[in-house]
Amino acid sequence: GQQVMQIPQYQHVQEGEDFTTYCNSSTTLSNIQWYKQRPGGHPVFLIQLVKSGEVKKQKRLTFQFGEAKKNSSLHITATQTTDVGTDFCASSNSGYALNFGKGTSLLVTP
Amino acid sequence: DAGVTQSPTHLIKTRGQQVTLRCSPKSGHDTVSWYQQALGQGPQFIFQYYEEEERQRGNFPDRFSGHQFPNYSSELNVNALLLGDSALYLCASSFFPKSTDTQYFGPGTRLTVL
Numbered sequence: 001g002q003q004v005m006q007i008p009q010y011q012h013v014q015e016g017e018d019f020t021t022y023c024n025s026s027t028t029l030s031n032i033q034w035y036k037q038r039p040g041g042h043p044v045f046l047i048q049l050v051k052s053g054e055v056k057k058q059k060r061l062t063f064q065f066g067e068a069k070k071n072s073s074l075h076i077t078a079t080q081t082t083d084v085g086t087d088f089c090a091s092s093n094s095g096y097a098l099n100f101g102k103g104t105s106l107l108v109t110p
Numbered sequence: 111d112a113g114v115t116q117s118p119t120h121l122i123k124t125r126g127q128q129v130t131l132r133c134s135p136k137s138g139h140d141t142v143s144w145y146q147q148a149l150g151q152g153p154q155f156i157f158q159y160y161e162e163e164e165r166q167r168g169n170f171p172d173r174f175s176g177h178q179f180p181n182y183s184s185e186l187n188v189n190a191l192l193l194g195d196s197a198l199y200l201c202a203s204s205f206f207p208k209s210t211d212t213q214y215f216g217p218g219t220r221l222t223v224l
Contacts, residue, residue: 035215042200042215043153088152096166097143098202098213100152 004029004089006101013108019079021104023072023089031092032065032072037103038085046074079108112137114203114216122222123191131186131219135203141165142184143213144176145200153200159184160206188221196223 005024013019023032031050035043047056049065049072056063062075074087086103115134123129135142141160145153155168159178178184182203188195198220202213 033212042198042218045212045214048212090152096158097155097168098145098153099155100145102150102152 003027003099004032004091004101006089006104008104009102010105011107013079013106015081015108015110016078019076019083019106021074021087021089021106023074023101025070025091028069029072029091030069033090033092033098034063034072034074035088035090035100036085037088041085043088076106079106081108081110084108114201114214116199116201116216116219118219119217120220120222122224124224125191125193127191127223128187128189129191129221131188131199131201131221132183133186133201133203133216134183135201136214139203139205139214140182141204141206142178142182143202143204144184144186145202145215146170147198147200147218149197156186191223193223196221 007022033048034046036046037043047063052069053067054065060077064073076083086105088100088103090098090100092098114136117132143158144156146156147153156170156174157167157176158165162178173189175187198218200218201216204213
């Protein structure tokens with residue numbers, strides 16, 4: 001499968017600060033998906049990127065797919081306490097298995 | 111429109127026992143994937159079922175088996191449970207041939223092996 005590595009593993013921010021998590025692969029990815037898992041919950045699909053250099057925004061969230069399709073990032077502007085949870089990137093191969101990174105756990109304190 | 115449902119929510123078993131977990135996919139979906147999520151880790155792909163057949167399998171031993179029924183629901187069976195099988199088991203559904211698109215995850219079954 002297409003292995004993806006995420007950094008950082010943990011991030012603690014003050015409410016209002018920005019936050020970025022990175023997803024990297026040694027091989028070219030066919031696509032990248034981002035999921036959010038809130039404490040005690042299950043992964044919830046946020047977005048999929050498929051094109052080189054693609055940038056998509058969802059309110060305070062900005063997702064990027066690198067030009068070489070080997071890395072991706074999720075940037076949250078002005079974090080809120082509701083952003084607490086773990087953000088996962090994942091990539092599929094041949095449309096079947098999703099290979100997840102280990103995730104970045106975000107803690108936001110007021 | 112019902113989302114993905116899983117049962118039971120929680121389960122406690124002892125080593126050596128067998129367990130069956132159940133999943134009903136989102137309405138309109140015909141493909142079911144199972145994932146194991148250990149504490150503090152990302153979900154790990156177990157296998158995927160489509161048209162009642164296992165289409166792809168991850169790096170899990172034969173103790174893990176599954177089944178898909180004509181109504182697209184699915185079961186995950188784990189035999190000879192080990193302590194290391196304790197995890198959150200997630201079912202995800204999608205619609206083939208758009209399996210590269212959104213996968214909808216269920217709430218999961220929390221399995222504890224003592």
